[in-house]
Amino acid sequence: MTGFSADWLALREPFDLAARAESAAALDLRGMATRMRGNGQVLDVLDLACGTGANLRALAPSLGGAQRWLLVDHDPRLLAALPGVFAAWSRAQSLHLRSDDQSLHVEGPDWNAEVRWRRADLASALDAVPFAQAQLVTAAALLDLVSASWLDALFERVRKANAAAFFALSVDGRVRWEPVIEEDEAVHQLFAAHQRRDKGFGPALGGEAPALAAARMAAMGYGVTQACSDWRIEGLPMLEAMIDGVGSAALEQGPSAHALVQAWQMQRRASSPRSCLRVGHVDLLMLPA
Template identity: 35%
Template sequence: MRKTTATPADVARRVGGILAQPGRTEPGSVTETLIPGDGGPLRPAVHGVEAVAPGVIAGAGPVGRPGERPTVRLRDSAPEEQPRYAPEWLELREPADAAARAMELLDPLRIRLANLPGRSGLAIHDLGCGTGSMGRWLAPRLDGPQHWVLHDRDPYLLHFAAVASPRAAADGSRVSVETRRGDVARLTPDALAGASLVTASALLDVLTREEIETLAAACAGAGCPALLTLSVAGRVELSAPDPLDQEIAAAFNDHQRRDGLLGPDAVNVACEAFADQGATVKVHPSPWRLGPQNVGLTAQWLRGWVGAAVEERPELAERAEPYLAARLAACAAGDLHVTVHHSDLLALARPTGGAG
């Protein structure tokens, strides 16, 4: 047995917490379970989880039976590609994510959810849920019973998300959880049947144009809104500006666009895709504002940001090494402030079933 870890190179692939190359997932594997949230913090196991038998999600039951129709189409990767999103990284960034998400989008979302036809509770699909930070942030801000369907390809992250899910909505109504294992790069048309809302965090920038168009079409078909937060905007501001800042930023943005992924172009593409499906689209800034209170996160982000830039443009390596050392020293001293720009997107699809 081995522990799940992430190297600096893993983190460098997506400083936003999403790796550029998903690992292999067995085609058709889907796992479902109902788990009432316990509302607790992430368990100590987050910092060292031993592998379990393939096809089993610890604490969440077996995979679907052979022949069952999967609700999520899986993207294949080469067998040797097995990166996971490190739970440590997702836990480290969660407070910054929570502080950054755009509260301004919640009121129009609440109004739409309150007026969905035939509503008797919310069915919320969280795509690429990681350790479940989106649910911990959003569920206590919405009224009424909620059933969260958590999608992720990593069984360990699904387990963490399930056991640390919130118990109650804003008005005290019950929150329940279902996990589905699979890579959510593409959805089948029926994957969102009955959905009231689709959410995701730090997801759009690791999708292709085709995948975002498919997601927009799926939301339109279900008549459900989508709240898609913390997509990278391609802009970074650091205190005590350095001439190398812009070169690193440009190289990092090019790294994010590898293999047809959209990176910092994702929000514009998503706006077009959802608008083409007849949705009303609202976008609001959601920047990380990192300072002395975020030393651990800032240091990890710096290593990943510079590492990805150098991977994209190896000729930067000689200058990037002293640059990174100086930035890390300023970070450790509490003298570095960083703004990492993101955008949150709310797409209000036309509800099906009669409401306008």
């Protein structure tokens, strides 16, 4: 499975939060949480490919009430960073944090969350993940990395658990630079092809992921709500990171296009102080019948 650095996750988190705010009006997350709790007091949440816990930090205040999270990732370095990242976040947000070697407990103004974590390779060991205990299965920036067959295996486990699902920030293929330059289309065709490479889960869905996921879950009888959660990027250093990342992926996909990609990167860097990039993402909320 392709890994991500803690630095990249920290760099993108503010843009993820701004994008989630765009979709929030269309998604009744607190109402979903109330429904899935039923007569219980605690909402059990399973967070897949959790990284350093950004999905929890974004979702927990919206869900409200008592929550019990299990965070799952394959990267021991990211899991090891969790306590420090949550400590800094709790201080910044004036939250109360208790911790030990095995768990964290975070208290907000109208919510609290018990947080545990587990290492597992989601690409090959879905059976090691305790879906049966979950009332909500969630992930962020995951669906576009996986294959259709892996997605089917995941959704079957969600259905058997009769859990709700919330998948945030899946890319849908829309990319728009301003100002436009001539090489944009060719470079992004290469980048889109690279997105569909195998990331460890089989041939990746890339920008097709949100539509396919919505159709598959609707066919299982789930009610599906979609909302745009686009990145809007202006200013450095995120623009520079995107120029570097898109260019590197395009070159890996099409080595013979070196001159084209290099020219594109040079023009993009030169114009970055006055540039804006919009990257299309979709949030999906799925509720069992």
